[in-house]
Amino acid sequence: MENNGVEIEDTFAEGFGIKVSRIIITAATKHLAEITATEATGYGCSVIGCPAEAGIDTYVPPTETPDGRPGYAIMICHMSKDDLDEEIMNRIGQCVLTAPTAAAFNAIESDDGFATGSKLKFFGDGYQTEKDMDGRKMHVIPIMSGEFLVEDTMGFKEGVAGGNFFIMADSQLSAVVAAEAAADAIKAVSGVITPFPGGMVASGSKVGSKYKFLSASTNEKECVTLKDVVDTELPDDVFGMVEIVIDGVDEASVRAAMKAGIEAACTAHGVLKIGAGNYGGDLGPYQIHLKDL
């Protein structure tokens, strides 16, 4: 890993399993495709409080999409297969079918899948038809503005959630800019998303709280504004900190994303140290050591 002189902590990220679907949303233009993919993946930071974890994986140019139009590969993730099924049905049915010129294609190989398209077709009220597109079974649903094409079955597989690293910097805003650079780099890695706003988490938490009713709370020992108040774990020269959280289709893609993200963060002026979050290795089956990247 090219760390540009930045200290890499001897620690690891602890990941756990999550079910992942990957779908390509196309539209008449990149502009329209981006609007649609953004709407369909919003409100998708963490399954703790959002209905799913969702985000844009990468832009797919017209030369590489199933229908030759501009598209975005999105990922939608959930622990529960049933919840993921419902989320995909609702997000495609409400945010893609309703978007002018949009279409939705499965973009993950899998044995199992959801009957998203074969259920949505009934919206056509008998006027729907079927169409083969290079081996894909597509449903053509007449809608007010034209036709909506959706693939019969959307696949899913066991992926990896909770890939992460911490960016520590000389100021609050250095850490934010470095995190943006990291998120930019991760966008170039296929098969991963950074589901939080702008790809970064401003508020890394600890398990538990002084309040009985709260199962997670701010990690005061890593809060930059509490350095003089608590027994901080932050280095003396660190005044900014942001976390990057990654979901991927498999461990390899999460590792590649962590490597690309850390390397990009290390190019930002003022970045001093890279760390990672884990639960001692007891919780998650995946341990990705920073030193191994």
Add this chain to the structure above:
Amino acid sequence: MENNGVEIEDTFAEGFGIKVSRIIITAATKHLAEITATEATGYGCSVIGCPAEAGIDTYVPPTETPDGRPGYAIMICHMSKDDLDEEIMNRIGQCVLTAPTAAAFNAIESDDGFATGSKLKFFGDGYQTEKDMDGRKMHVIPIMSGEFLVEDTMGFKEGVAGGNFFIMADSQLSAVVAAEAAADAIKAVSGVITPFPGGMVASGSKVGSKYKFLSASTNEKECVTLKDVVDTELPDDVFGMVEIVIDGVDEASVRAAMKAGIEAACTAHGVLKIGAGNYGGDLGPYQIHLKDL
């Protein structure tokens, strides 16, 4: 209304009541504020299949926000007060608290409200403080990257959902471009959102279906690709159609949005006629006649 020679149908939009919250999200830059507001309002097209109806009302420049930083006024809407309460808690707690440099302020006057900030403060695990900002009670929550400021109470009021109009044009893509112009114009009207992707609905529906299990389905008589197949209601020269749907804080704002949107749509080349959707006037308490705008 300046209709630029376009035919305005003698009909009305039928609106109904919905509970509406309006919140200003600020951040260090417009770029960061937009990312956050977009995440917090995603997956928010229709309460039929999304957890809420949500969208960006308008950009608020630093000169006009409570903390002098760039911001976006967002609106979150639901029929149920309890669901709206939960949605605001989750969308602010998951998509705004986690966003670097973000803050959240109430932006609607109301008697009643939700204890969003006064609950979220506990995330501070005892390190949270309070602060008065020009009469606003703000909670200051230390987070890893700095501090998150959130107003104690988020208001809500009875608003109006279902404002709408139809754009009929000479081609599918003329209708889409005209709808984008309409959505652009509606963004300039305060107190309204167009919750669907890009502000437009490609797939206007009818109540009921030939399938017993389906309560709504495509409105085949208004589908441009079914003109030769069904007993169409579309004029002969219309080959493109898109619907605009509007939620507002009150009837006046919805009316203003409909007027601005229709006028803008009528500037687009190829627009031939403007209509609106209703249920005969039986369902909704609000009837907004196009001719009155």
Add this chain to the structure above:
Amino acid sequence: MENNGVEIEDTFAEGFGIKVSRIIITAATKHLAEITATEATGYGCSVIGCPAEAGIDTYVPPTETPDGRPGYAIMICHMSKDDLDEEIMNRIGQCVLTAPTAAAFNAIESDDGFATGSKLKFFGDGYQTEKDMDGRKMHVIPIMSGEFLVEDTMGFKEGVAGGNFFIMADSQLSAVVAAEAAADAIKAVSGVITPFPGGMVASGSKVGSKYKFLSASTNEKECVTLKDVVDTELPDDVFGMVEIVIDGVDEASVRAAMKAGIEAACTAHGVLKIGAGNYGGDLGPYQIHLKDL
């Protein structure tokens, strides 16, 4: 001025005269209008090395443009009246006439003006016509994709160039983010542009150089990476610095922009001090003291 506790230096910005045109570019959608306005104002940082100083003043919603479509008010500035005339002819003729659905309207009141539209009309090769739009004399030029509308005369007036302030911060990237916030705030002030990339100048210069052939060079005493090498003028705790440069239609608008920009910069975490650049007051007729804002 609300300075949020940031030190405001007791100094002044020194401005000088420049000729300013202001034009509204509209198009079918905000998306298309932004593309066109951006192209027409590019390569317009400083007349020292660019053919003009140019930029987007502000977005103008459909409800406020002459033709009811989304638009951007742009400003193009030059010391020389003849050069400004030529620049407007080329930028409108090459970057706006060629842009699908675009139109160009004068947006500055003035006694004198340029015959931009009355010359461009000849591109119509005899098929051009005239049209009155609420008192504006417009030329309608048939083009391949439809019609290009351009106002007969584009006004210009004596404006003010060189409005400026310096943002000093705790890190390089804090200064950059604060400068972005300042540029965001200035966009909300009508009648001004910040012509440099993203509205900020990374490379403030001094007059003269050790090289005879160079009339301006880096201001080493204000370079953050040379603090230990030269007799620096930077405070000990300042490690980031960016300049904001403003052109306006008059002194009042430049003052308003400086006030809005400084106030916004002061909201960014890590900003320590605001300064300004001048030549001792000998060069420019306008002296805008920071303490007076």
Add this chain to the structure above:
Amino acid sequence: MENNGVEIEDTFAEGFGIKVSRIIITAATKHLAEITATEATGYGCSVIGCPAEAGIDTYVPPTETPDGRPGYAIMICHMSKDDLDEEIMNRIGQCVLTAPTAAAFNAIESDDGFATGSKLKFFGDGYQTEKDMDGRKMHVIPIMSGEFLVEDTMGFKEGVAGGNFFIMADSQLSAVVAAEAAADAIKAVSGVITPFPGGMVASGSKVGSKYKFLSASTNEKECVTLKDVVDTELPDDVFGMVEIVIDGVDEASVRAAMKAGIEAACTAHGVLKIGAGNYGGDLGPYQIHLKDL
């Protein structure tokens, strides 16, 4: 070529030689890199009225740039070697050196080149240094906000200008949307730009005019609003037309861009026919036949 049932005219585009430089602009984030690359390539549609032909070739992710940061490959083109030299010096010196965190790297292999970096270094006023980056000779210039890195020599080669095709559609706005899809597709082809606003030309011209002082004017026989007025060359069912113009580093890249652009345009609803512009084959040394793509 996959034409989706759209008629491809039996004609050819006529290209001619142009000198082309290709430069990668990087910055701390994609957001900042895009702002800088856009400013540096603005006002660059056609050398007939702009100082150069310029545009963004493609986004280059951090994983692929020389310094591991997000970047954009831009191209700047001119017939004259001396003018190209000057344009690169001014566009880099004014629009990139001044942009916070930006750097500029040569991105074209060539025998000859311009001394852009080796001249710009003197702005450092003696404080500049040199640095080797994987074989690249870079100048490190201290500037107010940090350091500007620029490669010593910027290459250029004989490229191809004037690649083009016409999109004919059922309405004005169908043609515009199809042209946007084409421009989106061409962005995925390396080594080409579409220098006009949004990648499209709304106002294709003919040589000559009824006015002696004008060497080019609107091509009335291909103007959609003059179909009933002149002896039109447009098919009966065509009511929208937009041209795409392409500059490339060589003929192969222009051919690939034309193929990708035409295929994408043909996916847009309402596109009826694709044509191309030439001067009978007498003017340009490159003839790219649509049927051969």
